[in-house]
Amino acid sequence: MSPNLFALLPEIVLTIAGVLVMVAEPLLPAQSSRKPLGWLAILGTALSAVAAFIQHRAVDAAGAPMMGFYRTIQIDNLSVFFHLLIASIVLVVLLASLDYFEGPVSHAGEYYALLCFGATGMMLMSCSVELLMVFIGLEISSISTYILAGFRKGQATASESALKYFLLGSFATAFTLYGIALAFGATGSTSIAVLATMLHSSNTPLIARLAVAMMLIGMGFKVSAAPFHVWTPDVYQGAPSPVVAMMSTAPKAAVYAVLLRLLFNGAPQLRGEWLVLIQFFAVLSMFIGNLGALLQKDVKRMLAYSSIAHAGYLLTAFASFQQDAVAAACFYTAAYASMNVGAFLVLTQLTGYNENLRTLNDYTGVARKRPLLSALLGFFLLSMIGIPFTAGFFAKFYAFSAALRGGFSWLVILGLLNSGFACFYYLRLLIALYSSPASEIAEPSSTRPSIAATLALAACALATVGLGIMPGRLLHLLQRSAPITLQEQPGNSASLQ
Amino acid sequence: MQLALFIIFGLLAVLGAFNLLAQKHPINSALSLIVVMMSLAVLYFSLGAEFLAAAQVIVYSGAIMVLFVFVIMLLNAGEEEHTDDSKVASIVGFPGAAAVFCLLTFVFLKEKATLGFSHLESALGGAVSNIVEISHVLFTKLLLPFEVTSILVLVAILGAVVLARKEL
Incomplete structure (x- = not known):
């Protein structure tokens, strides 16, 4: 196989799967179930994960990153990790939404195709070392998420969610693009390898700094870091729960991959400048996320604010130096993905397509009717608080200890203080689940989860427990993969480390 | 001129x-x-x-x-039709836009002396003509972004189909 195609293998597999879903959709009878298309998408996602794993073996055997397509993409352990993470998230979400899109929804085929294409875009972001490629990947992933957010048509919140996300998202994309254009103006290139050597020695230093700041604003929006978080609660409230499970984790993971490459490889010399911005985002996100969540009555809005807070915790890891920061941030994305996808998939099962359980009151006493699902939701909530032996504990532990080693103890103190605030609203939901219902307002959906959905929930729970009990293996792998995130032109690669 | x-x-x-x-x-x-x-x-x-x-x-x-x-x-x-203007938008919007405008103007004026002399000569060095150069870059260095744009267009078409559909 040509090295170029091999470097792009997971994306190619996913694209083919998406196209096949689109081609097969009109061949099925109009009223028949769209489940076969879902299984086709699942097969494609699983195969792309396998392809990413093969790449991992090849990279390990070669001992050096692979470059492809005129140095626009780079396959190293960092990109393989994010490929696998994104593929797993999409796989689990696909498994859980097989039944969700059974009943009243038309165009379920497009849903599966869009998930495949969206994942392709995210994977492209995580392996690209060329800002134009990052931009195209970002657009593919964002546009498919805008559409998915409005999939529950006929409900006013769904249209509001999609439209708000689209308008604000395009606004943020404009900032990213302006940043890329300014970076080109300052250095004459959009390749991260060139930025690494040229950005700090640019003739126009002010423009170089403005470029990094503009890109940070755009990316900050995509990871819903405060002060660019305003869209998050409205969008999460209106979008279908399985879609929220995907869009609160997978696109963010891809953006973190870009941020790690851009900040630690593209602009290491400007660390003093971008660190101030990152700390500002981190502190503001933690406070706005946690204090905002305390005020929420709607459970999905509460979890939206909690995702803003988690973006803040994750950004504290960036205060450290490269190796620590990369390992801690990657671990946090994986841990956050496992517990957040899990929580939203339980909500999917509890509320069904109509989402008749909304507020905290509606959730009162749900544990009596659906004891297993409630226990699972409780477990994911405990993990989000950061109770030991769950993924959330080690995620926070590594992020904060990375910040500590970077010498930012005040950031860690603020982070710990915020983790304390966070207990309140997670426990409030947990207590509501297990207290006796005051009045019968809403019934949780009574359909038993299908085998596929059970598999998906079990996978999330296992990942959360696994990362909580044996975090060492993943962390070791991440630390090993951290420093080789960039390959320069042959000859001067040593100067980068 | x-x-x-x-x-x-x-x-x-x-x-x-x-x-x-x-x-x-x-x-x-x-x-x-x-x-x-x-x-x-x-x-x-x-x-x-x-x-x-x-x-x-x-x-x-x-x-x-x-x-x-x-x-x-x-x-x-x-x-x-005009709805009641959002208070936040009218209070923050105009000063915000003005602030961004002022910031950009400040940066560009500050860098006026060196603007356009960065390293662009090396990037555009030996350009035969604009179109030759663009097509050369498009089919070598930026081949992948150029090709992958087709997926972007496909996603946009899918979106149009999904959002314009009639609910059964």
Whole structure:
């Protein structure tokens, strides 16, 4: 196989799967179930994960990153990790939404195709070392998420969610693009390898700094870091729960991959400048996320604010130096993905397509009717608080200890203080689940989860427990993969480390 | 000559953009957008980017604007209705836009002396002509972004199908 195609293998597999879903959709009878298309998408996602794993073996055997397509993409352990993470998230979400899109929804085929294409875009972001490629990947992933957010048509919140996300998202994309254009103006290139050597020695230093700041604003929006978080609660409230499970984790993971490459490889010399911005985002996100969540009555809005807070915790890891920061941030994305996808998939099962359980009151006493699902939701909530032996504990532990080693103890103190605030609203939901219902307002959906959905929930729970009990293996792998995130032109690669 | 061109068409672009926002009827807004696009095309041309100027005229002023006008006609859109303006938007919006404008102006004025002399010569060095250079970059260095754009377009088409469907 040509090295170029091999470097792009997971994306190619996913694209083919998406196209096949689109081609097969009109061949099925109009009223028949769209489940076969879902299984086709699942097969494609699983195969792309396998392809990413093969790449991992090849990279390990070669001992050096692979470059492809005129140095626009780079396959190293960092990109393989994010490929696998994104593929797993999409796989689990696909498994859980097989039944969700059974009943009243038309165009379920497009849903599966869009998930495949969206994942392709995210994977492209995580392996690209060329800002134009990052931009195209970002657009593919964002546009498919805008559409998915409005999939529950006929409900006013769904249209509001999609439209708000689209308008604000395009606004943020404009900032990213302006940043890329300014970076080109300052250095004459959009390749991260060139930025690494040229950005700090640019003739126009002010423009170089403005470029990094503009890109940070755009990316900050995509990871819903405060002060660019305003869209998050409205969008999460209106979008279908399985879609929220995907869009609160997978696109963010891809953006973190870009941020790690851009900040630690593209602009290491400007660390003093971008660190101030990152700390500002981190502190503001933690406070706005946690204090905002305390005020929420709607459970999905509460979890939206909690995702803003988690973006803040994750950004504290960036205060450290490269190796620590990369390992801690990657671990946090994986841990956050496992517990957040899990929580939203339980909500999917509890509320069904109509989402008749909304507020905290509606959730009162749900544990009596659906004891297993409630226990699972409780477990994911405990993990989000950061109770030991769950993924959330080690995620926070590594992020904060990375910040500590970077010498930012005040950031860690603020982070710990915020983790304390966070207990309140997670426990409030947990207590509501297990207290006796005051009045019968809403019934949780009574359909038993299908085998596929059970598999998906079990996978999330296992990942959360696994990362909580044996975090060492993943962390070791991440630390090993951290420093080789960039390959320069042959000859001067040593100067980068 | 170049300065005169820049002043005339730069001013025209800015005025067109303001008019676009001020007009109440969508067709008037669409027509002022054409003014903005055409003035931008002239600016590109005066900077020596002939290809970009031509593409701007053909794609934006041609294809996209025709589409806009068609949609406005098909929807039979009349005067836009004004809802009560959001308080936050009116308080924060204008100062925010002004702040961004001032920041950018400050940065560009500060870097005026070295602007355009960065390392662009090396990037554009030995350029035979604009179009040759663009096509060369498009099919070598930026081959992958160029090809992957097809997925982006596919996603956009899928979106149009999904969002325009009728719920069963």
